[in-house]
Amino acid sequence: xxxxxxxxxxxxxxxxxxxxxxxxxxxxxxxxxxxxxxxxxxxxxxxxxxxxxxxxxxxxxxxxxxxxxxxxxxxxxxxxxxxxxxxxxxxxxxxxxxxxxxxxxxxxxxxxxxxxxxxxxxxxxxxxxxxxxxxxxxxxxxxxxxxxxxxxxxxxxxxxxxxxxxxxxxxxxxxxxxxxxxxxxxxxxxxxxxxxxxxxxxxxxxxxxxxxxxxxxxxxxxxxxxxxxxxxxxxxxxxxxxxxxxxxxxxxxxxxxxxxxxxxxxxxxx
Numbered sequence: 001x002x003x004x005x006x007x008x009x010x011x012x013x014x015x016x017x018x019x020x021x022x023x024x025x026x027x028x029x030x031x032x033x034x035x036x037x038x039x040x041x042x043x044x045x046x047x048x049x050x051x052x053x054x055x056x057x058x059x060x061x062x063x064x065x066x067x068x069x070x071x072x073x074x075x076x077x078x079x080x081x082x083x084x085x086x087x088x089x090x091x092x093x094x095x096x097x098x099x100x101x102x103x104x105x106x107x108x109x110x111x112x113x114x115x116x117x118x119x120x121x122x123x124x125x126x127x128x129x130x131x132x133x134x135x136x137x138x139x140x141x142x143x144x145x146x147x148x149x150x151x152x153x154x155x156x157x158x159x160x161x162x163x164x165x166x167x168x169x170x171x172x173x174x175x176x177x178x179x180x181x182x183x184x185x186x187x188x189x190x191x192x193x194x195x196x197x198x199x200x201x202x203x204x205x206x207x208x209x210x211x212x213x214x215x216x217x218x219x220x221x222x223x224x225x226x227x228x229x230x231x232x233x234x235x236x237x238x239x240x241x242x243x244x245x246x247x248x249x250x251x252x253x254x255x256x257x258x259x260x261x262x263x264x265x266x267x268x269x270x
Contacts, residue, residue, distance in 0.1 A: 005080070005087075006080040007048060009076050009077065009079070009080040010048040010049075010051060010077070010080055011047075011048035013045075013048070013052070013057075013073050013076070013077055014045055014046040014047055014048040015046070016069070016070060016073065017042075017045060017046055017052075017060055017064075017070060018046040020060075020064040020065075020066045020069070020070060021042075021046075021060075021064050023064070024063070024064040024065060026063070026064065028042040028043050028046070029042075031060065031063060031064070034059075034063040035056065035059035035060055035063050036059065037056060041056075051077065051080065051135075052077060054074045054077075054078070057070050057071055057073060057074050057077065058070075058071050058074075087139075088231075089143065089222070089229070090142070090143050092212055092214075092220065092222070092231070093110075093143060093146045093153075093212075094146070094149070095214045095215055095216075096146075096153050096212045096213060096214055096215075097151075097153050097154070097213055097214065097215055098153060098154045098155075098212070098213040099146075099153060099154075099155045099156070099210065099211070099212050099213075100155075100156045100157075100158075100210065100211045100212075100245050100249075101155075101156070101157050101158070101208070101209075101210045102157075102158045102204065102208055102209055102210075102245060102248050103157065103158070103159055103160065103163060103208045103224075104160050104163070104206070104207060104208050105160075105163065105207075105208065106120060106163050106166070106168065107159065107163055107164075107168075107177060107181070108157055108159065108208075109140050109143070110143060110144060110146065110147075110155075110157075111157060111159075111180070111181060111184060111192070112140060112177070112180075113173070113176055113177050113180050114137055114141055115169055115173045115176060115177075116168055116169055116173055116174075116176075116177045117136065117137045117140050117141075118133060118137050118169070119168050119169025119170070119173055120168055120169070121133045121136055121137075122169075123168070147184070147187065147189075147190065152188075152189040153189065154189055155189060155190045155191075156190070156191045156192075156193070156249065157190075157191070157192045157193065158193045158194075158195055158245075158248050158249060158252050159192065159193070159194055159195065160194075160195050160197070161194055161195060161196050161197045161261075162197060164178065164181075164194065164261075164262065164265055165265065171269060174269060175266065175269045178262055178265055178266045178269065179266065181262050182259060182262055182263065182266070185255070185258070185259050185262070186259070191255040192255060192258055192259070192262075193249060193252040193253055193254065193255055193258045194252060194253045194257075194258040194261050194262070195248065195251065195252040195253075196252075196253060196261075199251055199252075201251050202248070202251060203244050203247035203248050203251060204244050204247075204248055207223070207224060207225070208224040209221060209222060209223050209224060209241060209244075209245075210222040210224070211238070211241050211242050211245050218233075219235070219238045219239075219242065220232060220233055220238060221233075221237060221238045221241040221242075
């Protein structure tokens with residue numbers, strides 16, 4: 001595991017499962033046989049080494065007669081399943097009233113389809129395990145609740161044109177992704193803009209970043225990185241990021257023009 005918070009949750013869940021199993025007079029192998037998992041899996045979960053799936057917790061709860069107490073831990077386990085960076089981002093998004101994101105290399109995470117996210121991580125090297133990829137996909141899709149939150153935050157995106165043309169996962173995945181962009185871009189509280197490759201003026205020919213305004217009035221920036229994204233809280237640095245994002249939006253196609261541009265690309269994929 002990559003953080004102490006997740007480790008503590010999994011150890012606590014493992015201890016509870018072990019206590020209920022022993023109280024039921026069952027050995028690890030017996031519990032495994034009763035719920036359709038191997039003894040090694042049961043042992044790993046009890047030691048906090050593996051993340052149990054909801055099905056594991058529900059079946060274990062029934063097998064040891066925990067009366068719903070093990071099943072009740074599914075929400076905590078699900079949060080621990082997500083990488084710490086994702087959990088931290090989700091907290092910021094939940095507290096935001098306004099968010100803006102510039103993305104240079106791929107479709108922004110909040111805009112991705114599950115198929116696109118999976119394909120993106122399947123191509124990375126060193127290779128991720130299937131379990132890691134499942135974890136990332138689930139975490140990224142869970143963050144999409146920000147679009148449904150009430151009151152609605154105002155969310156804007158600027159995507160480099162190249163990110164809309166790169167066939168991550170193949171043509172069918174790209175087509176589904178473009179269709180999803182059109183769907184999200186038509187939401188009243190969301191604006192998606194495209195930065196054409198032909199633009200000579202560009203305020204930030206570099207990596208991806210975000211600007212966020214929170215409910216308490218505080219403004220933050222976020223510099224995206226593969227391993228270690230960084231939250232920017234210094235007001236002077238955040239001010240520069242906000243200014244830069246505003247310039248990028250002004251240089252990009254308007255939201256209406258951008259949706260028309262995406263529709264044109266979608267037509268080229270047929």
